[in-house]
Amino acid sequence: MNWLLIFAIMTGALTLANAQQPIPVVKPATDGKVWGALVYATNNAKGFVGSNEQAPADFADIPQRLEKVFPYQRFEILGQHLQDVFREYESWVVPTKDLFLKVDSKGPAEGGGMNLHLQFWRDQQVLVKTDAVLKAGSPLFIGGPKWREGQLVFVLVLQK
Amino acid sequence: MKTPSEDHDLIRWLDGEMTDAERARFSTRLAADPDLKAEVEMMQRMSSDLRAHLPAEMTVPYGDFFNSQIQVRLAQEEPLIPEARASWLDWLRLPTLITATAAVAIAGFMIMQKGPAAGDSVVLSIYVPNASVHARTFHSDEAQATVLMLDGVEAIPADRKIVGYYIERTETDQEVAMTTLYGKSGEVVLVVSKDVRNQPRLLSATPRG
Amino acid sequence: MPASTAPEPGEVSDSDLVKRCQAGDTRAFDVLVSRYRGKVYAMTYHMIQNETEAWDLSQEAFIKAWRAMPNFKLDSAFYTWLYRITHNVTYDWLRKKKMHGDGEFDDSRTEHRVAAGAEAVPRNEPAPDIALKNAELGKRINDAIAKLSPEHKQVILLREVEGLAYEEIAQTIPCSLGTVMSRLFYARKKLQEMLKDAYENAL
Numbered sequence: 001m002n003w004l005l006i007f008a009i010m011t012g013a014l015t016l017a018n019a020q021q022p023i024p025v026v027k028p029a030t031d032g033k034v035w036g037a038l039v040y041a042t043n044n045a046k047g048f049v050g051s052n053e054q055a056p057a058d059f060a061d062i063p064q065r066l067e068k069v070f071p072y073q074r075f076e077i078l079g080q081h082l083q084d085v086f087r088e089y090e091s092w093v094v095p096t097k098d099l100f101l102k103v104d105s106k107g108p109a110e111g112g113g114m115n116l117h118l119q120f121w122r123d124q125q126v127l128v129k130t131d132a133v134l135k136a137g138s139p140l141f142i143g144g145p146k147w148r149e150g151q152l153v154f155v156l157v158l159q160k
Numbered sequence: 161m162k163t164p165s166e167d168h169d170l171i172r173w174l175d176g177e178m179t180d181a182e183r184a185r186f187s188t189r190l191a192a193d194p195d196l197k198a199e200v201e202m203m204q205r206m207s208s209d210l211r212a213h214l215p216a217e218m219t220v221p222y223g224d225f226f227n228s229q230i231q232v233r234l235a236q237e238e239p240l241i242p243e244a245r246a247s248w249l250d251w252l253r254l255p256t257l258i259t260a261t262a263a264v265a266i267a268g269f270m271i272m273q274k275g276p277a278a279g280d281s282v283v284l285s286i287y288v289p290n291a292s293v294h295a296r297t298f299h300s301d302e303a304q305a306t307v308l309m310l311d312g313v314e315a316i317p318a319d320r321k322i323v324g325y326y327i328e329r330t331e332t333d334q335e336v337a338m339t340t341l342y343g344k345s346g347e348v349v350l351v352v353s354k355d356v357r358n359q360p361r362l363l364s365a366t367p368r369g
Numbered sequence: 370m371p372a373s374t375a376p377e378p379g380e381v382s383d384s385d386l387v388k389r390c391q392a393g394d395t396r397a398f399d400v401l402v403s404r405y406r407g408k409v410y411a412m413t414y415h416m417i418q419n420e421t422e423a424w425d426l427s428q429e430a431f432i433k434a435w436r437a438m439p440n441f442k443l444d445s446a447f448y449t450w451l452y453r454i455t456h457n458v459t460y461d462w463l464r465k466k467k468m469h470g471d472g473e474f475d476d477s478r479t480e481h482r483v484a485a486g487a488e489a490v491p492r493n494e495p496a497p498d499i500a501l502k503n504a505e506l507g508k509r510i511n512d513a514i515a516k517l518s519p520e521h522k523q524v525i526l527l528r529e530v531e532g533l534a535y536e537e538i539a540q541t542i543p544c545s546l547g548t549v550m551s552r553l554f555y556a557r558k559k560l561q562e563m564l565k566d567a568y569e570n571a572l
Contacts, residue, residue, distance in 0.1 A: 028332060038324060051324050068303035079324025081341070089332055092339050092352045096324050097362050098316065110236060111278055120310075124359050127310060128295055131228045131284040133235070138281040143309040147316040158281075168550045171557065175528060177535050202568060203557055210529040210560075213507040214514070218411040221424060227402050230431050234395045237435065 029087040031105040032114050033159040034134070035059060036093035037080040041072035042150030053077035059157055062139065069141055072150055082159075085114065098122065099144055099154060109133045114158060120144075136160040170196070174203055228285030235284065281306040323364075325349050380404075383447035390438045398438075402431055405448060409455045415526050416459045418515050426462055430455040452531070453541050456523070463519040506567060513563040521556035528553060 035056065040049065055062050055077060063075040079095030085105045094100040099122055106115035113135035120127045120142055127144070134140060135158060142154040172178050173186045190197050220226050283297040283306060293312045300307055316322070327349060329342040341350040351363045381400065389397035409430055414423040434454050441450055514522060527533045527541060538549045 038322075040322075049322065049324075053324060053326065065303040065305050069300050069305065069307050077324070078322055079326065081325065081327035083327070083330055086332065091330070091332075092341070092360070094325065094327060094341060094350060094352065094362065096322055097350070097364060098320070098322050100360075100362070102360070113281070115232070121360060122313075126289060127293065127313060128308065129224075129287040129289075130295075130308065131232065132281060132306075132308075133284065134281045135279050137304075138279060139305045140281050140283070141303075141305050141307045143307065143311075145310075145313040145316050147320075147322070148318045152316065152322075167554045171550060171554050172535075175535070175553075202561060205568065206557070206560060206564060207529055209506060210510060210525070213510045214411075214415050214526070214530045216411055216530050216532075217407040218414060220406045220410045220427065221420060223403075223406065226406055226424070226428070227399055229428060230402055230435075231395060231399060233428070233432055234398065234435055237432075 027084075028089055030084040031087050031108065032085045033082065034085055034091075034093060034103065035080065035082050035155075035157045035159060036095055036101055037062070037155045038078045038095040038099055039063075039066060039153045039155055040076045040078050040147065040150055041066060041070045041153050042074050042076070042148070043072050044149050045074045045076075047149050048074070048076045049078060051076060051078050053080055055080070056082075058159070059139070059155075062155055062157075065139065066141065066153060066155070070143065070151065070153060075153075078152075085116070093156065095154075099152060101154065101156065106131070109135070112136065113138075118156075120154065134158040170200060170203070174200065174207065224285065224287040231284045235282070280304075283308050384443055387438070387441060387443060387447055390435070391441070398431075398435055401447065401451075405451055406431075408448070409451065412452070412455055412526065412530070413459045415514065415530060416463065416519075416522055418511060422462075426459055427455070430458045433458060449537070449541075456527075456541055460519055460523060463522075509564055509567050510560075513560050516563065517556060517559060520552055521559065524549060524552040525556045525560070 035058075037053075037055065037059075039062075040047075042048070053076075054060075066075050067073060081093045081095045083091050083093045083103070085091050085103055087105055091103040091105075092100060093103055099120070102119040102121065104117040106117055109115045113133055116132050116134055118128075118130050118132055120130075122145070128142075132140060134156065137157075137160065139155055139157045142156070144152040144154055146152075169178075169182075169186055169189075173183065178186065190200060277299075280299050282299070286295045286297065286308070288295045288310075290312075293310055295308060295310050297306065297308045299305070325341070326344055327341045328344055329346075330339055331342070332339045337354055339352040340348055341352065343349040348365050350365065353361050353363070355361050381397075383401065383404075386397040386401050390401070406427065410423055410427045413426040413430070414420065417423055417426065430451070434451050437454065441447075514525065517525065523542065524538060527538045533541065535546055535549050535553075539546050542549070
């Protein structure tokens with residue numbers, strides 16, 4: 001095993017053990033902020049896991065929008081993550097450990113928004129890599145794997 | 161010393177650019193002139209080596225990025241015809257395009273249902289490593305959202321419990337390529353690092369209740 | 370005609386894709402890019418022998434092709450047309466490089482010498498005892514190609530790599546048939562001179 005990995009894991013473990021003493025870091029430059037969420041789409045609300053997560057007020061209409069695209073009526077936000085998009089470093093949007101996104105900024109887009117390189121991961125496997133222009137107020141829905149009686153959908157929105 | 165026209169004869173013979181009559185005449189000359197024959201043979205050998213060492217087709221490094229960069233640049237170009245926008249139905253009339261695109265995209269294929277408006281997010285390129293997964297993208301006017309649909313992804317087992325997080329803040333340590341994710345109350349929820357194969361490793365503190 | 374103009378059976382034809390491009394459809398263009406990027410890249414790479422520059426020039430060629438799409442009348446195969454654009458982009462780049470003082474491939478003096486009789490040029494290198502290995506010959510060929518002038522490089526690649534007929538080379542450059550033959554002859558003579566010891570010692 002690579003020494004850097006061992007170090008990273010050990011440092012990670014220490015960080016977890018000392019939650020009140022986060023490692024001192026300088027905040028890198030950012031190009032914007034995104035909100036990412038993993039949503040369980042189903043027709044049977046009884047199957048909800050009971051997360052009680054609510055979307056931020058700005059994105060409160062996400063379930064209504066999802067309903068226009070996916071053949072389900074009920075949407076439960078399983079996890080959510082508000083993330084700075086670093087200019088020179090990778091950013092991670094991790095609403096769950098099962099499905100998450102790596103985001104690399106490729107700079108501001110012409111006419112507003114951001115050019116991004118996205119990688120959609122499922123555990124240790126990348127499902128899709130994509131270049132995208134994300135505009136504020138225009139969410140990106142990634143239709144992911146089926147789960148139980150429905151489907152998991154990743155939602156990514158650029159904050160205004 | 162050969163005349164220029166004889167020089168041309170030599171390469172025309174070599175490149176198969178002679179008529180049958182010319183070829184016959186040149187062959188007679190070749191038989192009578194050992195120097196010319198030796199030169200032709202060397203030229204022939206060189207031609208064959210050139211072809212062997214200079215392939216007509218090469219693998220483009222970062223091929224998918226090559227395509228996506230072109231699409232990015234096209235998106236910044238003035239449209240060829242401002243109103244021109246292929247409709248979804250037009251696209252469907254070309255069913256074999258799916259085959260074509262799948263063949264060139266290594267794995268997976270992309271279909272866009274319609275072009276984006278200025279304020280819409282847009283997916284410019286797609287790369288799907290798993291051949292059994294197909295990706296398509298379109299913009300939904302009704303939902304005012306851009307969709308990247310992955311078909312054929314293996315379902316997550318029903319008995320797998322999916323634990324969601326609420327991440328509000330992140331700190332990143334570039335020295336060790338590690339990101340710490342904090343929750344609502346400032347608690348550490350997760351640490352993201354990468355392993356030797358550059359794959360993400362997620363270490364969670366305690367599952368959120 | 371380049372052998373690669375026809376797509377595989379079952380694929381959309383180039384001309385259908387071109388028509389869609391002309392209607393502003395960038396996705397159709399993406400298919401064409403995938404279909405021909407390997408050839409375009411190989412051509413630029415052989416001309417300039419630098420991966421990064423070849424990559425960028427190939428991008429440039431495709432962007433220029435996109436811009437020129439409305440003017441393409443489908444009077445030739447798409448690849449022949451794309452080939453001409455790629456060729457012009459690369460050739461311009463080489464000419465500019467030459468104008469900026471890099472005389473690496475200014476072989477005009479060599480041309481004169483070869484024309485006067487290449488056989489008279491003495492060999493300074495002692496003959497190695499064994500034949501050159503394949504890889505070594507490949508390197509020698511690449512080095513020799515790199516030393517050719519853009520004009521000579523151009524005709525050699527169009528003929529030997531792309532397999533174009535003289536008439537097609539003349540149209541691509543464009544120049545007269547006589548110029549094609551003349552350049553091809555001198556280009557081959559120069560290569561022959563540069564590779565002479567390799568062949569003689571390998572024989």
